Amino acid sequence: MDSYEDPGTPHPSARGTQAIGRAAALLRALAHDNRNGLRLAQLAPKLGLERPTAYRILRRLDLGELVYDLGLLADSGNHLRDLCRGSVERLAIESGDTSFLIAPRGSDCICLDRAEGTYPIKVLTLDPGQRRPTGIGAGSIALLALLSPQESARVLEQNRQRLATLGENDVEALIACVERARADGYAIKQPPDVPEVLSLSIALHDAAGAPALALSIASLATRITSRLPTLVALLRDEVRSLRPLLGPAGARSVDRIDRAGPQRVTAQTPASASRKRRMTSS
Structure with missing residues (x-):
């Protein structure tokens, strides 16, 4: 069952998995609060992250046309x-x-x-x-x-x-x-x-x-x-x-x-x- 809690701190060899998990958790948190949106100060505690970490994830995600395209693909499927x-x-x-x-x-x-x-x-x-x-x-x-x-x-x-x-x-x-x-x-x-x-x-x-x-x-x-x-x-x-x-x-x-x-x-x-x-x- 999925939720948007922070997946925790894995072994160093699993850092890539941790990054993916955190990005997915961030997207789920945004989807949950899609009516009013979330400020970074609200988003970081939901994920159990420090604000600089949440900010870096947001910067790397490039939430724009790619996410829209993925949404269209999910909808067509x-x-x-x-x-x-x-x-x-x-x-x-x-x-x-x-x-x-x-x-x-x-x-x-x-x-x-x-x-x-x-x-x-x-x-x-x-x-x-x-x-x-x-x-x-x-x-x-x-x-x-x-x-x-x-x-x-x-x-x-x-x-x-x-x-x-x-x-x-x-x-x-x-x-x-x-x-x-x-x-x-x-x-x-x-x-x-x-x-x-x-x-x-x-x-x-x-x-x-x-x-x-x-x-x-x-x-x-x-x-x-x-x-x-x-x-x-x-x-x-x-x-x-x-x-x-x-x-x-x-x-x-x-x-x-x-x-x-x-x-x-x-x-x-x-x-x-x-x-x-x-x-x-x-």
């Missing part, structure tokens, strides 16, 4: 965004709210795509390309629910420190949230820093049986809870439409989702959201 674009757009149109496509990346989850609905209050909890530690958001909870209880708990425990820095201080509560998602066939989650918002998500396996993607809808809590059966049905329809693209394991995911239903809502739903404003949170 992974067609999930293109394959799922229609589903993401339909969810936004039919729900009126913001929809997301989420995919696992090691111990993180990344937002591959986003579409905005017509409802005037926009819940923009993630930007396309933004990474967060697995355990933040309904999409990552839905993906964890496709793992065994032991494996999902291990991922959350591994991310404990990073989750705490983002307001998720109770890993045991997250494990319980994953268990509910596993039983219900969908995940519902309240951001720790935006209590009037809920996100709803369903995830799918790939052909090899590994968690591949999650489709999510985010809106005011009252809009989610008042339309829960309808929104779950919308997500199921789009997940079902993706089944031929993901192979037999994806079909098994849909079969399990079909057997489950919107049985209960477990997140708090304060109604303090009548104001017309544009919400953003990381």
Whole structure:
């Protein structure tokens, strides 16, 4: 599982590997905080590096057109965004709210795509390309629910420190949230820093049986809870439409989702959201 902690101080014979590891960790840190960017004084402590060392790595990386080109290559090799674009757009149109496509990346989850609905209050909890530690958001909870209880708990425990820095201080509560998602066939989650918002998500396996993607809808809590059966049905329809693209394991995911239903809502739903404003949170 990847993270952006400093890989440590290796034997002198491994200096080349250390440099590569530090450069990769730096890129992951920048990707995680891509909305606002990072100052060198913020970046160095995240990597466990002295500022001069972090500065030298940045100078040598030449973060410009090469990184952009590599991003294009990675995108062309992974067609999930293109394959799922229609589903993401339909969810936004039919729900009126913001929809997301989420995919696992090691111990993180990344937002591959986003579409905005017509409802005037926009819940923009993630930007396309933004990474967060697995355990933040309904999409990552839905993906964890496709793992065994032991494996999902291990991922959350591994991310404990990073989750705490983002307001998720109770890993045991997250494990319980994953268990509910596993039983219900969908995940519902309240951001720790935006209590009037809920996100709803369903995830799918790939052909090899590994968690591949999650489709999510985010809106005011009252809009989610008042339309829960309808929104779950919308997500199921789009997940079902993706089944031929993901192979037999994806079909098994849909079969399990079909057997489950919107049985209960477990997140708090304060109604303090009548104001017309544009919400953003990381």
